[in-house]
Amino acid sequence: MFSHFSPSLVQFLRDLKANNNRQWFNDHKQDYEDKVRTPALAFIDAMEPWIRMVSPHYETSAKKVGGSLMRVYKDVRFSKDKLPFKTNVGIQFRHEVGKDVHAPGFYLHIEPENIFIGVGTWHPQPEALQAIREHIEKKPGPYQDAIEHQPFTEYFELAGDSLIRPPKGFDSSHPLINEIKRKDFIALCPIQESELYQDDFCQRIASRFGRAQPLQKFLCEALGLRF
Template sequence: MFSKQTFEFLHTLSDNNEREWFKANQAQYESQVRTPALAFIEAMKPHILEMSPRLTAVPKKVGGSMMRPQRDSRFSKDKSPYKLNVGIQFRHFQGKDVHAPGLYVHIANDGCFLGAGIWHPESKALNAIRHCIDENPNGYKKALSQLTAAGFELSGSSLIRPPRGFDKQHPLIGELKRKDFIAIKPLTPEQVYADDFIDTCVKEYGQVQQLMAYLCFALDLDY
């Protein structure tokens, strides 16, 4: 599936991030990046569905679990057209975009990692998660204990002040300030292109299932 050539292509792309170059090297992108990614998604599909039949693993070039290579540079000073990473999300089937609860793989020369949870949820969903933590703290604490013991760490941005309606002395105020609920565990490139990468992902994703179930419960989604 993934190989050293996957990383080499992404490195070369960083020095040639132009549409003309990418078009001229499209075949290399297909063989070294997209084809291995689609094969990975296909191989992961039965394992993902075993974790939850509500998660999706769709090995399609467009509109599937693999994120498109093009950057959205409309609101960025950086106008380079292509991402320098491979992003794959096994998201909840009721989610419309990357802001849905899901499992994630990030492959890049500046860092690889596995992720699980929800990134930048819209305000209604974020409020629902916060109220769930307030009303059901024990389930959240158990999820945190499981992922922490497995070497995952909650990442993302947080508010500076407590969210409106919550006591600043709340025992979980640090968690309630979160704007993202993403558990991250770093990977080495060698792990990514190792023969047992599927086994690694299955094992690691098994350690974040309580978090996934908790977030879906908070959002009134089946899991």
């Protein structure tokens, strides 16, 4: 029964960062299973009722491969960084129609000195990006309410990439043109490492996810998804 993470998880990530090679990882594979993957999957299982409370259309999947837990192996085929392993834990609870990390979701990132949760949609596909921009253009009020209401701004800050100029077809004088220029519609909330070790960790995370319900609902509406 999951209640909280252990400091051994963060320590393993520190050790992996200092020894990011296949030989070391193979020698410590059982440590990865015991200190990282097993507790991460237990957390995902424990979050199922909490995520359902935030939205019944987002899913938790505690599969070892292809579920909510992102794989530790990096895809280095097109990267200048050839280090083979990710030195963070990434967990995403995606919308039920989501196929990959670009789908709307709730996210937990655990990395030494960089722990946070995220909400929204990161690098959406061109069609989805266009739909979100058009929805903001047509319904600026609900979007502004979603990103400016106090329960949200108390914890979250909008992040991600934006265009320098307005996208084609959008009026540069639109009051929310800076929002329309976004290429990512995500918001981040930092988490203290000590919070990982609190018995109410799942409830804490779910509570903060809940503060982003208006933003997630707006994005789902833009994409024709249920929330």
